[in-house]
Amino acid sequence: MGAPAVGMVLTLVVVVDEAGQYDALRAATEAAREHPSRILMVINRDPAEPNRLDAEIRVGESAPGEVVLLRLYGELTEHADSVITPLLLTDTPVVVWWPGDCPEIPAKDPVGHLGSRRILDARSAPDAVAAISSRAASYVPGDTDLAWTRLTPWRSLLAAAFDQPVGKVTGGVVEAAPGNPSAPLLAAWLCDRLEAPIEVAESGGPGLTGVRLSIASGGELTVSRTDARLATLSRPGHPDRRVALARRPASELLAEELRRLDPDEIYAAAIRRLAEMKGQGRS
Structure with missing residues (x-):
C-alpha cells in the first residue's frame, strides 16, 4: 500500500454489514473514479465469535485507487477505529459513510470522529421520516444525509x-x-x-x-x-x-458529496427548520 497512494485525494471509510457490503463497495468504487481514494470497508461480523480480523486488499483496474476490506469479529467490532487508523492516508481528508445503520451521534462515534465529513442515509432506517427529522438534534458541522443529496x-x-x-x-x-x-x-x-x-x-x-x-x-x-x-x-x-429529473444511483449521490468537504450550512438550516416544523406538528 505504498506507491498507489500517490494522487489520492481522500480516505473513504465505509461502515457496513455483510448484507450491504456488495452494493456499498460498488457505489464507493464508482465514486472513486471521480475522486481517487483509499476505500476502507469496515464490515462488522459476529461480536460473539473469537477475536479475528480478515483483511483483503484490492488494487487494479477494477478498483480505482486502493480498496481494503476489513471483516471484524469478536471484540474488534467495538474497536474499528483502532484497526483503521494506521491505514488512513496522511494529510488528506477522511470521509465516513454509513450506507445502513448509523450511530445516534455520528461525530461522537469512534470511527465517525476520524472524519471531517460524515455521510448518513435516512432512507435505510426503519422509520426514514423519523430518522431525518431527528438529524438536527445530533448535527455537527460536517454531517450530511443522502436524503438531502437526492434533492x-x-x-x-x-x-x-x-x-x-x-x-x-x-x-x-x-x-x-x-x-x-x-x-x-x-x-x-x-x-x-x-x-x-x-x-x-x-x-x-x-x-x-x-x-x-x-x-x-x-x-x-x-x-x-x-x-x-x-x-x-x-x-x-x-x-x-x-x-x-431522473432518480440517481448511490454512486452518483456519493460522488456529489465527495466534491465538497466543507460543512453544508444549507443542509444544517434545512434540518433545523424541519425539527421546528415537527415540533409545531407540521409536515
Whole structure:
C-alpha cells in the first residue's frame, strides 16, 4: 500500500454489514473514479465469535485507487477505529459513510470522529421520516444525509424557476411516496427559503413526485414527475416545460458529496427548520 497512494485525494471509510457490503463497495468504487481514494470497508461480523480480523486488499483496474476490506469479529467490532487508523492516508481528508445503520451521534462515534465529513442515509432506517427529522438534534458541522443529496436536482430546478419574477408564494405542498425522507426535508428547505407554510402529501411514488406552490397573484408553480426520469415545470404565464429529473444511483449521490468537504450550512438550516416544523406538528 505504498506507491498507489500517490494522487489520492481522500480516505473513504465505509461502515457496513455483510448484507450491504456488495452494493456499498460498488457505489464507493464508482465514486472513486471521480475522486481517487483509499476505500476502507469496515464490515462488522459476529461480536460473539473469537477475536479475528480478515483483511483483503484490492488494487487494479477494477478498483480505482486502493480498496481494503476489513471483516471484524469478536471484540474488534467495538474497536474499528483502532484497526483503521494506521491505514488512513496522511494529510488528506477522511470521509465516513454509513450506507445502513448509523450511530445516534455520528461525530461522537469512534470511527465517525476520524472524519471531517460524515455521510448518513435516512432512507435505510426503519422509520426514514423519523430518522431525518431527528438529524438536527445530533448535527455537527460536517454531517450530511443522502436524503438531502437526492434533492439537489429538485432544488436546482425550483431555484431556477424563480430566476424570473413569479410573485409571493403563500403556501405549498410536496408530494411523495409514503415514508420518503426527502419529502419533509424539501418542504423544510422551501419553508425556510420562501417563508411560507409547506406541507407534505402522500402520492403513489416512486420517490418524490411533485411540488405545488401557490402564488399570491393567482395560479400555481408546479413541478410534476411521474416516471422517475422526466418532470414537467409549469409557471403562470409561461408554457409548460419538460425537464430531466431522473432518480440517481448511490454512486452518483456519493460522488456529489465527495466534491465538497466543507460543512453544508444549507443542509444544517434545512434540518433545523424541519425539527421546528415537527415540533409545531407540521409536515
